Amino acid sequence: MKYFILMFSLISLLNADFDWPGDYDEALKIAKKEKKEIYLMIGSANCRFCEKFENVVLMDKDVYKNLTQDFVPLYLSKDIDDIPEGLKTSPIPRHYFLDENGKVIESMIGYRGQECFYNILEDIRELRKK
Numbered sequence: 001m002k003y004f005i006l007m008f009s010l011i012s013l014l015n016a017d018f019d020w021p022g023d024y025d026e027a028l029k030i031a032k033k034e035k036k037e038i039y040l041m042i043g044s045a046n047c048r049f050c051e052k053f054e055n056v057v058l059m060d061k062d063v064y065k066n067l068t069q070d071f072v073p074l075y076l077s078k079d080i081d082d083i084p085e086g087l088k089t090s091p092i093p094r095h096y097f098l099d100e101n102g103k104v105i106e107s108m109i110g111y112r113g114q115e116c117f118y119n120i121l122e123d124i125r126e127l128r129k130k
Contacts, residue, residue, distance in 0.1 A: 063118070066118060
């Protein structure tokens with residue numbers, strides 16, 4: 001029960017201030033409609049580095065604004081969500097950048113601070129220009 005309350009709180013927190021799609025298929029539809037790519041974070045409620053990344057980086061309004069310029073953000077929990085086939089769920093946090101069809105552009109693992117995450121976003125943008 002404690003786990004479900006924690007997950008509900010996390011999902012509510014992410015959706016309270018930010019407009020995150022609720023599932024993978026929804027994110028694909030939005031990405032196609034808005035001609036954006038998808039940033040997918042796979043995490044877990046019992047992962048302290050996932051929680052730190054969510055609270056320190058993703059909940060920052062400037063990071064969110066930068067992220068949503070070119071990406072549809074999506075969070076999936078490896079514990080309760082259906083993870084698309086071919087995407088690894090361990091170790092976490094796991095970050096995927098996907099095109100509007102769900103093809104992996106780039107992936108990485110681990111906690112990233114704000115400055116590092118900004119640099120990653122810029123690197124992905126530059127990669128896509130080529």
